[in-house]
Amino acid sequence: MTDLLKRLEREPCDSRHSLEEVLANVRFNGDGLLPAIAQQHDSGEVLMMAWMNREALEETLRTGRVYYYSRSRAKLWRKGESSGQQQHLKSASLDCDGDTLLLQVEQTGPACHTGRRSCFYLSLEADSARISSAALIDPDELYTKGS
Structure with missing residues (x-):
């Protein structure tokens, strides 16, 4: 944990601090990435986890549209662009600890590439794994719509 984050532990509610200073103390991993959990703001439903680099985080804060970093494509992507x-x-x-981000979002339709509302639809139980939600949109149809 950085000295700044340790110092912020003792700060009173509603105290304000430099965004630049805080971002400089974010603990991105060795690949320059930070796990970001997206949660529906009004229901608390956990929708997905993806990775952000500093550019994705800054674009998200600047624009109000959520950006992530695609490890498979090695580039920034705006959620919903395809x-x-x-x-x-x-x-x-x-x-x-400065190493995980929680995003409260307004999700339009499904968050998951499978067409489900949440990426967390595979429930692990004592003796089996169960699909716990149905797709809202066929994944083949989902990616023909575009943004």
């Missing part, structure tokens, strides 16, 4: 299923940022919070 599916049309956008995420609009309501709030962003860094955890106490």
Whole structure:
């Protein structure tokens, strides 16, 4: 944990600090990435986890549209750019260690590339794995719509 994050532990509610200073103390991993959990702002439903680099985080904060970093494509991507299923940022919070981000979002349609509302649809139980939600949109149809 950085000295800044340690110092912020003792700060009172509603105290304000330099965004640049806080971002400089974010603990991106060795690849320059930070796990970002997207949660529906009004229901609390956890929608997905993806990776952000600093550029994705800054673009998200600047524009209010959620950007991630695609490890498979090695580039920045705006959620919904190919599916049309956008995420609009309501709030962003860094955890106490500075190594995980929680995004409160307004999700348009399904968040998952499978066409499901949430990426967390495979329930692991004592003796089996169960599909716990149906697709809202056929994945083949989802990616023909565009943004």
